[in-house]
Amino acid sequence: MIEITAYIISFLVMITAIRIIIGPTIWDRLLGYNLVMSKILMLIVLFSVIFEKSYLLDIAITYSLIGFISTLFIAKFVKDRGKI
């Protein structure tokens, strides 16, 4: 069951990547980036269940704590017209 879920979610990551590529504005690309990040977080948790390795969850914790900073900075960069 977990393996099938991992397959479906990685297929959905591929579909979400299309939104990043065709997105007409930069905010659509940021939205797709956010979705891809949360799906990768799910995939890491699922693989730590599959491999039964508890230390993969530490990567997931780091990923969720730090992965949002780049999105915030790009959004602020676009809003302020080139100033961070």
Next chain:
Amino acid sequence: MIEKIFFVILIVFAIMAVHTPKMRQAVVYLAVFSALSAFVYVLMGAPDAALAEAVIGSTIATIIYLAALQKYKVFMIYLLDEKQDTHHREHVSRRKDPILSTIEEFCIKRELEPLIIYAVDELDFIKKKPGWDIIVTKVKNHYVLHGREQNYHAMALKDEWEKEKKAKVSFIVEKEHE
């Protein structure tokens, strides 16, 4: 199988990041690339490399690229339309105006970052705002460009158009004094 799916996505994003002419989109593509590569490291049995990639590649490298992009100046283009009820659908969803692609080519040639804003406000209200470089108003097939005389990028754009004389649409360039 999952590895192969992610390898394909990685190759696509690497090619897109190299081939896009706009620098901000390239930054977003590179951020997605490093986020995906962190997961691929997990799949291939290297969790320490995944940790380093998630911290360095996806966060610090993106911020450093943005700090480098501050050297690029932003060229603000307002686009007004007379029929304001359907302007969003026409321009954003389907395809761009031909004038916008010309302006974007000009910006890329002069190392400017084009920022196009589809406005619904009045023309005089936008003129009072600081920071605009060019306002494009569209009346059917007739374009009017407003630019300040002090803004030498806008004047260079005007000179380029007067030199080339494209026959498709006619242009009127206004000069204004502060």
Next chain:
Amino acid sequence: MKILISNIFIIISLVFITLGVFGVFRYKNFYSRILIASYIDTAGFLFMMAGIIIRFGVSWFSAKILLIVVIVVLINPVVTHSIGRSAYHGGYRIDKEDNSD
């Protein structure tokens, strides 16, 4: 019994996530897209983590997953709000009379 309940939760979460990805492509309006993407993805994440916690029972594994859930529930709305605020203040407008979506 535990496995069955956890499988049901994971299937519910898959339905939510698939609907979210479908909604990102279905709506022509940017603000509708950001709404659908934000709340359906958060709901899918919560259901999936609840399913995994039920499968493992009370253990350190579940405690770590609970920590991830708390972090994501706190941070994900902030990121979505930041994208929407950036789009609104950056001059991205839609029509007031557009009710088709």
